[in-house]
Amino acid sequence: MPDHDPPPSIDQLIDGLIAREGGYTNHPADRGGPTRYGITEAVARAHGYSGPMSLLPRDEAAAIYRRLYWLRPRYDQVARRAPRVAAELFDTGANMGPGVATTFLQRALTALNRNAKDFADITPDGRIGPRTLGALDSFLDLRGAGGETVLLRALEALQGERYLRLAEKRPANEAFLYGWLANRIGNVE
Template sequence: MKTDFAKCMPRILAYEGGWSNHPRDPGGVTLEGIIQRVYDGYRDRQGKPRRPLKPEMRNTAEWKRERDEIFRAQYWKAIRGDELPAGIDLVVFDGAVNSGPYQSIKWLQRALGFSGDGHLGETTLAAVQHHPDHDKLIADICARRLGMLQQLSTWDAFGKGWAKRVANVKAIGQAWATGSVGPAPIAAHEDQGDAKAYASDVAQPAVDSGDAIKGAVGSGTIGATLNSVKEQIEPIAQSADWIMHVYTAITVLCVGAGVGAVLYSLWSSMKAKKARRAIDGDIVATVPEGQPA
């Protein structure tokens, strides 16, 4: 059994940088890739008092030991890193640190042609071992990863760093898969590439398509109000020109509200389906080449 955990860690740490607390990062306070919530859980299990992650902890012997234990237990073992081929282990490991093991495993499984349940079992391992082109497999994993990242609501803030990170880990992974060294890891954190990229942040429509349809048929608040006013005016609409004009205007608004709701429903449904495809790993993006080392 190979043990490439120690080989992968310096690359991950280069991407993560030190302490961060970006207001839009769903991970919140983070130190070298470890978020406060995960660190609290680790300390609880060890029977130790909780403590906040601080920049000055970074180079202490105690923190390094705790950090490596968390990375190994939370991410490396979850993706069965010691059983993955060289290069693929790094790519799946980095995806797990950035977006969670479940999501990273789904990208691997979709690249293998599986439906993807997010659990790495014997079937997935066998498929990886028998895959004829690990270089191509790594490229496919990274393309699916970037495909989801581009759909996140935080892409505008962190996209530049994420794109560089995925491109760099792809280049290193492909080099390792062919027995080469590959480029040096980049400092992705300098472009906010250390921000957590969770599937829960995939951009979703503000209103469910079903709710929009309800509005279209008049059960929505706006549609119901307009129809109520229209019904009250209808008996006296012929009594004065200005009332007729009001009645006509309300009728047009009712039609417009219905059409608008139908159109929004179609758009909402398409957006929701795209979000689902992104989470499932079915959106493939073009990973940029030639990122600086």
């Protein structure tokens, strides 16, 4: 068997995300308004930052990512089972919201359970709890390492479809579609 690199740590995932997001932007087509390191002004304000967005400290952005997009949605629990899936959920959650990313996981697991023969269907509620973790455990027990790869593909398919739908529903989002597809799909394996 070939040697594999160890899974990335949350610090490495945050570093990669901040590198992809870049510095300060205030694109007129972006409903999120001013952002720095991918953190919107609304999120920064909700978490105590009161300064200009162009000066949001990197360590503050990293702390927000760790708290809101890793620990709160329980992706640390997913990482213990499937680190590449957790990395994908973290990246998707930072871009679309953790509830959306988690719903993608729940939908994919339910669709891959062979009509509930392998484990019970999961209600796609956008929250990781015992049922979602149990379904993930069952899926990985049945499908092994190859199952994690298939699950990643399902998550990325759902993510890509959502990006296309966002651009179709709001033409201003076409300004971002190429970058979303280039920088968000397949970048965490």
